[in-house]
Amino acid sequence: MLVDTASYPSPLSLSIIIWMVEELRKFTVEDLAGFNGVNGTPIYIAYEGRVFDVTASRLWRGGTHMKRHPAGRDLTVEMSAAPHDLSVLERFPQVGVLVPQGQEVAPNGRFRALPSAEARSASAAEGGSPLPRFLEEILERHPFFRRHPHPMTVHFPIVLMIFTPVFTLLYLATGWAGFETTAVNCLAAGLLFCLVVIPTGLFTWWVNYEARPMRPVTVKIVLSACMFADGLAAFLWRLGDPGVVARTGPSIPYLVLVFLLLPMVVVVAWFGATLTFPLRRANTPGLRT
Numbered sequence: 001m002l003v004d005t006a007s008y009p010s011p012l013s014l015s016i017i018i019w020m021v022e023e024l025r026k027f028t029v030e031d032l033a034g035f036n037g038v039n040g041t042p043i044y045i046a047y048e049g050r051v052f053d054v055t056a057s058r059l060w061r062g063g064t065h066m067k068r069h070p071a072g073r074d075l076t077v078e079m080s081a082a083p084h085d086l087s088v089l090e091r092f093p094q095v096g097v098l099v100p101q102g103q104e105v106a107p108n109g110r111f112r113a114l115p116s117a118e119a120r121s122a123s124a125a126e127g128g129s130p131l132p133r134f135l136e137e138i139l140e141r142h143p144f145f146r147r148h149p150h151p152m153t154v155h156f157p158i159v160l161m162i163f164t165p166v167f168t169l170l171y172l173a174t175g176w177a178g179f180e181t182t183a184v185n186c187l188a189a190g191l192l193f194c195l196v197v198i199p200t201g202l203f204t205w206w207v208n209y210e211a212r213p214m215r216p217v218t219v220k221i222v223l224s225a226c227m228f229a230d231g232l233a234a235f236l237w238r239l240g241d242p243g244v245v246a247r248t249g250p251s252i253p254y255l256v257l258v259f260l261l262l263p264m265v266v267v268v269a270w271f272g273a274t275l276t277f278p279l280r281r282a283n284t285p286g287l288r289t
Contacts, residue, residue, distance in 0.1 A: 025096035027051050029074065032098065036072030037063020044095060046074040051096040052089045074098060139207065150200040154272065157197050160190030161231065161265040168258050171245065180245055183258070187235050194228045216271040227264040234258050 027044075032051065035044035043055045043063050054060045054071070063071040069078055079085075139145060167183035170176075201224070205217050234257040238244055244251045 024094070025051075026099050027096045028099045032074070033072045036070060037061075043071040045069075045071050045089075046076070046098040047079055047086065047089055048076050049098050049100070050089075050094050051098055052092045053095045054089070054092050057092065150197065150204040151276075153193060153200060154197050157190045157193040158265055158269050160186045160193065161227065161261045164190065164231070165259045165262045168245065168255070172250070177246065184235070184238055187231055187238075187258075187261075191228065191231050191235060194224070194231075198224055198228070214275075216274050219271045220268050223264050223268045227261060227268065230257055230260055230264070234261075 027046070032044060032046055035042050037043040037055070037060065041063075042053055043057075043060045044051050044053055045060075046052075059065055060071060065071070069075055163186040164183050167179045167186060171179035171183065201220070205211055205214075209217070234254060237254055237257070244254045
């Protein structure tokens with residue numbers, strides 16, 4: 001069967017149509033009700049999601065058509081029984097589009113579903129805390145902040161906290177002071193990054209999981225706090241006593257603090273990875289369930 005492709009709009013035409021729809025004003029049902037022709041207001045009606053300005057029509061004077069159909073409403077159902085079709089309305093300018101029921105206009109100009117009362121109640125029942133509306137709008141305008149701040153920064157303290165015991169061990173094995181200095185610098189930088197990573201991690205948990213109780217997150221929160229306290233204690237000790245490792249017979253408690261960082265950071269990183277790449281044990285060959 002031959003198809004007349006000339007009857008189909010070109011990609012450029014489709015782009016223009018989409019742009020025009022996005023640029024048109026979005027009317028909610030409440031917005032539309034204000035354009036009813038009363039007290040000299042413009043006369044708008046909606047049909048199949050399109051809002052038309054029929055102020056110039058003599059048949060809509062006073063805001064009512066044929067003494068039966070008031071303006072400022074969606075007349076899609078009423079027009080299905082009318083003796084005329086859409087071509088009559090298309091003689092008048094389209095001034096906007098009607099926001100579908102159950103949706104709202106996002107800050108980017110597109111439609112999005114309204115959060116239902118049921119969804120919010122379910123979230124609260126699960127211990128969640130939905131984002132306030134103003135914060136949702138900020139994230140709609142700047143989606144970068146929904147996902148990226150924590151993933152972008154979390155790798156730095158992980159690596160730095162791993163390098164701290166590694167370089168300390170290299171110093172103990174070789175006696176070269178440069179390794180010990182590097183270990184201290186890694187520890188200091190890791191602690192600074194923790195001040196960024198921990199708050200952004202809590203924020204990401206709130207944004208993406210509504211702060212619901214989750215075992216991986218609970219483990220990460222507890223161990224991150226312990227790791228930060230442990231690292232801070234080791235750093236302050238080293239700052240107050242530069243020879244704590246350099247002298248003969250290094251302080252065992254100090255080394256315990258330093259080497260405890262390794263298992264803690266590995267566990268934190270593991271549980272963080274399970275959130276990003278969930279393990280699927282069931283029905284997976286080679287994995288014991």
